[in-house]
Amino acid sequence: MWAGLGSARSGGLLALGAVITLLPLALANDYFYDVAILVGLNAIVCIGLNLLIGYAGQISLGHAGFFGLGAYGSAILTARYGWPPLAALAAATVAVALLAYLVGRPILRLRGHYLAMATLGLGVIISIVISNEDRYTGGPDGMRVPPLSLFGHALSGERAWYWVVGALLVLAVWLALNLVESPGGRALRALHGSETAAEVVGIDSVRQKLMVFVLSAVFAAFAGGLTAHYSGFITPGRATFLHSIELVTMVVFGGMASTFGAVIGAAVLTTLPQLLAVLKDYEMVVFGAVMMLTMVFMPKGLVPTLAARFAPRERT
C-alpha cells in the first residue's frame, strides 16, 4: 500500500498538499486569498486541458466555451429557477459533458489546425449565444450568481473557499496523475506519437480522444460553475476566444504533458496580470513580451525545461 509513496507521483502530490497547507501563512489578507482561489480554479481547468493537449495531442481553442456554459448553466439554474447550487453545478457539468460528447464525435476526426478552428468556432458560437440571450444570461452586463451552499451552510468568505478549492485541486491532480499512468493514459500518449501507429496496435483512437475531450470539458465546466458561485457575478468575457487562448497559454507555458506544469502555468499566468496591474498602460505590452520570451527560450514550457536542467544526468 505504501509502495508507491516514493514515486514522483506521490511525491508531487505531497508537495502540492504541503504548498496548499502552508500557503495561508504567506497570505496576508483576503486579496491574496482571492488570487490564490482564482489560481486554483484556473489550475483545475488547465489540468483537464493538459490531458487533451499535452497527452492526447489534440488542441482546443474553445475551452472557455465549456467554462462559460458551466458557469452560466449553474448560475441560471440557481438564480432563475431556484435550484440548490450543488444540484445546479452537477446538472450544468453533466449537460456540458453531454454537449462535448455530441460535438466531439464529429469534430475530433479533424486534425491539427482544422481541429483548432473547429473548437474555436464552437467556443465563439457559445460566447455569442451567451451574450445575446440576455433574458437568461443578463447579456453583456453579466448576471449575479447566488453563493454556493454545502448541506444548508452557505460557503462564504475567501478563507473557507480557499480550503474547498485547495482540496478540489488536489483531487483533480490525483485524478489526472492516475489517468495518465493507467492503460488509458498510455493509449493517449500513443495517440500523441502517431494515431495510425496507435490504431495498428489496437487502440480505439476515436473513443480515447472523445473520452479525454469530454473529461477536459467536464473539468472546465465544473471549475466554471465554481468560479461563478465564488465570484457571485459572471460576465460573458469568461466564455470568449481570448479566455480560451489564456487557458491554452497557461498549459503550454507551464509545460505540456506535465500535470504539475499545468498547475504552475495557471499559477504564474493568473498572478502575473495582478502584479502587472501596477504598470497600468504597459500591462499588455509586458504580458505579451513575457509570453513570447518564455516560449522562445523555453519552448517546452517552464516545468519540463527546469526539470531537464536539474534532473540527474543518467536518465537521458
Next chain:
Amino acid sequence: MSAQLLQYLFSGLTVGAIYALVALGFSIIYNACRVINFAQGEFVMIGGMATVSLIASGLPLPLAALLAVGATTLVGLALERFAVERARGASVVTLIIITIGASILLRGLAGLVWDKNLHGLPTFSGDRPIAIGGATILPQSLWVLGVTLVVVVALWWFFNRTLHGKAMLATSHNRLAAQLVGISVRRVLLVSFGLSAALGALAGILIAPITFTAWDVGVMLGLKGFAAAILGGLGSGPGAVLGGLALGLLEALAAGYVSSAYKDVIAFGIMLAVLVLMPSGLFGERTAERV
C-alpha cells in the same frame, strides 16, 4: 434577383474580399513554416491605424498608405527574425503561443502609441453610393474588390512565374528537398512574413473608410481570416480567396435574412458543418499520416 439580395451580396463580397486578403496571409505563412500566425489580425490593425496617424500628420492618403504598408511589413519581418526564427524546431503549439504573445504585445503597443478610440479614414474616391439594379454600392467597396483582384492576380503571377515565388512553393511542398536544390529556406520564411504583413496592412487600409479602425480590431479580423483560410483549405491560395468570399457572403446573408446578432453564429456553424463533411476544407490537400 431582388434588390435586397443584391444589396446583401455587395456588402458580403466587400467584407469577404477583406477576409480573403487576411486568409491569404495566413496561408502564405502556413505554407512556409506550418505555423498559424495569430498576429495576422494585428497587421490589419497596424495598417489602418498607421495610415490614420500619418494622414493626421499631414501626409496625402496614397503616401500615408504606402508608408503604413511598409511599416507593417517591417513589423512582420521583425516578428519572423526575432521570434519565429529563434524558436525553430519548437512544437506547433509553442509557435502558436509565440504568435499569440506577439499579437497581445502589438495590441498593447498600439494602445500606447496611438489611442483606444475609433478612427475613420477618408474614402479613396468620394462617398456617393452608386446605384446598380435597385441596390447601391459604395465607391470604396469597388476599391476593396478591385485592389483584392489585382493582389490575387499579382500573387498568382509571383508564385507561378517568378523564381522567388516558385522557391516559396517548393519550400512548402518539401522543405528538405528545397534546401538541397539551393533554396534559402530562411529567406523564404522572412519573405513570407513580410508578404503576409503587407497583405494584412493593405486589407486594414482598404476597409477602414467603411468600418472604422481601432487598436483592437485585429482580434476579430484575424479570427475571420483564419476561419476563411481553414474553410478554403489551409495553404491553398484559391481556397483562401474563395473561403474569404464565402464567409463574407454567409455573414451578410445571415445578417440580412436571419438576425444580425447571430450572423457570426450562423457563419461559424456552417463552417463547422463544412469541416465535418470535408475535413481538409474546400481545397486543402488530403494528407496521409506517416508512421
